[in-house]
Amino acid sequence: MSAGSALIGVGVGPGDPELLTLRAARVIRDADVVLAPSSALDAVGRAESIVRQACPGVRIERLAFDMGDAAASIDAAAATVVAGLDAGRRLAFVTLGDPNVYSTFSSVAARVRELRPDARIETVPGIMAFQELASRSGTVVLQNAERLALVTALDGPDVLDAALTDPTQAVVVYKGGRHLPEMAKRLAAAGRLDGAVMGELLGLPGERVLPVAEAAEGPAAYLATVIVPPAG
Numbered sequence: 001m002s003a004g005s006a007l008i009g010v011g012v013g014p015g016d017p018e019l020l021t022l023r024a025a026r027v028i029r030d031a032d033v034v035l036a037p038s039s040a041l042d043a044v045g046r047a048e049s050i051v052r053q054a055c056p057g058v059r060i061e062r063l064a065f066d067m068g069d070a071a072a073s074i075d076a077a078a079a080t081v082v083a084g085l086d087a088g089r090r091l092a093f094v095t096l097g098d099p100n101v102y103s104t105f106s107s108v109a110a111r112v113r114e115l116r117p118d119a120r121i122e123t124v125p126g127i128m129a130f131q132e133l134a135s136r137s138g139t140v141v142l143q144n145a146e147r148l149a150l151v152t153a154l155d156g157p158d159v160l161d162a163a164l165t166d167p168t169q170a171v172v173v174y175k176g177g178r179h180l181p182e183m184a185k186r187l188a189a190a191g192r193l194d195g196a197v198m199g200e201l202l203g204l205p206g207e208r209v210l211p212v213a214e215a216a217e218g219p220a221a222y223l224a225t226v227i228v229p230p231a232g
């Protein structure tokens, strides 16, 4: 591996290209290779679409991720990265939101570290979906000594019950779109439905930002985020 080679996880924000930071744009433009996760080699992923708009002209190489066989996809992505590092390249791996929060980048980086323990691996922070939702909906997430729980509800809304027991705790829910109607019921039962907001496809075509109480007639998309502010 040459001294200049590096793998850099670059957060590109939740959707609006204006939320890709100047540092992210510089790192993307300076990279020898820009890698973007995608569901298939002929599908433009969300992160690629954001980079296309924010950094026109940058050439992007897709990494196909088959969620049915995530381990094999991560191995394949790590092999591509290792080949680039061995060739002395700087690789920017672009990812939605922030690369250190629920990102495929962490899994790929961990595998690369196993294969090349001396590899230089860095990240560039990105604006997260819940920050954009707070801004767009005018929601104050935390004040004074309040706390924040960030949870994922991919497997169901049960995770909410424990998170809602502390009224001074704000709760952000990721990956809970399909369980939105049930989540709304749990919020109502806990007296926390008022003020809870949902942002779906933020910064992307079809975006919706609205109170959970008005959005819960049916499931939302996978790319949906809920903020439940503290009760006070």
Ligand SMILES: C[S@@+](CC[C@H](N)C(=O)[O-])C[C@H]1O[C@@H](n2cnc3c(N)ncnc32)[C@H](O)[C@@H]1O
Residues within 6 Å of the ligand: 014, 015, 095, 096, 097, 098, 099, 100, 101, 102, 103, 104, 127, 128, 129, 130, 173, 174, 175, 176, 199, 200, 201, 202, 203, 204, 222, 223, 224, 225, 226
């Ligand atoms: C795999 S996680 C990625 C999180 C990302 N690394 C971050 O820092 O925000 C995917 C979840 O992030 C949230 N998310 C990401 N982008 C979003 C968007 N544009 N609109 C709404 N929610 C989004 C959703 O809850 C989605 O299920």
